[in-house]
Amino acid sequence: MNIIFLGPPGAGKGTHAQRLMQELSIPQISTGEILRAAIREGTPTGLKAKACIEKGELVPDAVVIDIVKERLQQADCANGYILDGFPRTVAQAEALGTFAKIDAVVNFILSDDAIIRRLSGRRVCPKCGNTTHISALNGSTVCPVCGEELVQRKDDLPETVENRLKVYAEQTAPLISYYQARGLVRDIVCDGHIVDENHALVRQSLGLED
Ligand code: ADP
Ligand code: ZN
Numbered sequence: 001m002n003i004i005f006l007g008p009p010g011a012g013k014g015t016h017a018q019r020l021m022q023e024l025s026i027p028q029i030s031t032g033e034i035l036r037a038a039i040r041e042g043t044p045t046g047l048k049a050k051a052c053i054e055k056g057e058l059v060p061d062a063v064v065i066d067i068v069k070e071r072l073q074q075a076d077c078a079n080g081y082i083l084d085g086f087p088r089t090v091a092q093a094e095a096l097g098t099f100a101k102i103d104a105v106v107n108f109i110l111s112d113d114a115i116i117r118r119l120s121g122r123r124v125c126p127k128c129g130n131t132t133h134i135s136a137l138n139g140s141t142v143c144p145v146c147g148e149e150l151v152q153r154k155d156d157l158p159e160t161v162e163n164r165l166k167v168y169a170e171q172t173a174p175l176i177s178y179y180q181a182r183g184l185v186r187d188i189v190c191d192g193h194i195v196d197e198n199h200a201l202v203r204q205s206l207g208l209e210d
Contacts, residue, residue: 001026001080002101003206004087004184006175007108008168009161010118012190014131016202017084023208026080029071031064031088033129040126054154056163058088058171065095072100088172093179105179106205110191112165118193119161123150135193 001024005013017028035053038046045067049059068086071077087093096102121134125143132144143150155164179185186205190198203209 001103001206002083003080004083004102004105004179005085005108006105006172006179006185008110008115008172009164010115010122011108011110012118012195012198013084013108015195016199017082019199020082020202023203024080026082027076028082028084029068029077029086030084031059031067031086032084034067034071035059035064036129054160056155056160056167058167061089061091061095064088065092068096069099087175090174090178093175102179102184104186104206105175105184106202107176107179107185107187109187109189114191114193115165116158116161119156120158122153122156124153126151 003020005017007013014028014030014033017030020026021028032053035046035049039050039053040046045063048063052059064086068083072081083096087096118133122131123134123137124131125146125148127148128143128146130143130145132150137144137150141150142148154160176185188198188201188205190201192198
């Protein structure tokens, strides 16, 4: 199954994509994660993306379209994949339509309040890229996966979050009706903070058994 996870920042797309990846043995393709890795490695793509990401703006369509097009050609995508954070504009969706056949779009719905709570508590590992919420750390400040000291993403600081919500409403939310018109959207309301419960909603929306 070729799946898109659509939703505002902080909706939990990455968390659920990672779990579903293990459950279905299909890759999670997170453009945000690919871009952050490119920044860490100092590649030309990383250099292009850095300023946009830090301001909470979108990286140019051409850059992310190339990344995804190339990634989907790799062998591990043959039996399906989860696109997490792509497409984010109608232009990206149209490009995707020329090289991929999407089966389902899971639309994560949550309030601005919930988004802000989640993003302000989000911490990321600069070494392995793992993302955690402070509520799950019990006061610890290190990565539960590799032990590195966790940091807050610059784009999770309040000034930038506000801009990201605006960018989402203006540029990404129109994709809901774009994919509704194609009969692909499955809405899930995930304001609750219990990951297992939200994950059950994701699975149900895709017609997977509990
Ligand atoms: P979140 O998990 O908070 O939604 P992501 O990790 O998906 O954030 O993305 C972080 C940043 O990377 C975005 O704010 C944007 O600057 C950039 N980015 C990620 N995916 C895309 C995309 N498909 N198009 C343009 N920019 C992107
Ligand atoms: Zn780590």
